[in-house]
Amino acid sequence: MRTYLDCLPCFLKMALAGIRATCPGQDEIHEKVIKHWAAGFACADLNESPPSLAGRLFRETVEYVGDIDIFKTQKEEANARVLELLPMVKAKVMGSADPLLAAMGVSIIGNYMDCSVMGEYDWEAELDSLEHGLDRDAFAKFIDKVREHKSLLVLGDNAGEIGLDTVLIGLLRDEGIAVTYAVRGKNTLNDATMVDARVVGMTEICEVVTSGVDTPGTVLSRCSAEFRIRLDKAPVVLSKGQGNFESLWGVKPEVYYAFKVKCPVVAEVTGHPVKTSLFCQEK
Secondary structure, three states: OOOOOOHHHHHHHHHHHHHHHHOOOOHHHHHHHHHHHHHHHHOOOOOOOHHHHHHHHHHHOHHHHOOOOOOHHHHHHHHHHHHHHHHHHHHHHHOOOOHHHHHHHHHHHHHHOOHHHOOOOOOHHHHHOOOOOOOHHHHHHHHHHHHHHOEEEEEOOEOOHHHHHHHHHHHHHHOOOEEEEEEOOOOOOOEOOHHHHHHHOHHHHOEEEEOOOOOOOOOHHHOOHHHHHHHHHOOOEEEEOHHHHHHHOOOOOOOEEEEEOOOHHHHHHHOOOOOOEEEEEOO
């Protein structure tokens, strides 16, 4: 998916929120970072995907703030809140008529924990309608394929969200499915890394690997060679989150996507309104 003009103000909003939280009161640094991003827009190739462009600009931000985790506090808070709610969420899922579908609903709702839309959506409020709006036929075909191959590669997205993903992964593990869960290779936005996987217990229930990327999406050119081989060989791939969708849609056929539609641009691309819990596959 290419970068649209409407993506650029969103990038600035994310950058400013992150830099203000990391360097409070340092207006000079804030100004330098935002001006750098704005200058980057002037020479940007908008055929580049949003995660690829944003990832590059965040890497360049190191020049002003050092190699630090800009969204560290937000990630820790999201993980902690999910761990508090996880017993209740698991009980709700297991009490559902279709626990796997409900677990997928939980996983998608968790995609609201995104620094680009902080404060705009209340993911906890949606926990009362886990399966609402999901394409049941598409999900049934996905589960059948996973059971056939007894294997699944999941491309993770955000911190916090990764904790809710443990519910679905745990149910699949209990069926004897070999699940591999991929996290980012380096800190970028509030995306999950190996640190977050350990904090929420994902490393205890399945194999966790890093894709090697330093972008807020699985940008193939930024993946490690080892991960590209793993990705190409995986019989079933589940892409979590809007960033992974933006990186892979139109590039990697047959991937299953599960995410919240969180902006008008993606709403237009997918044909589904903002706030939709989307489970789909590109044919």
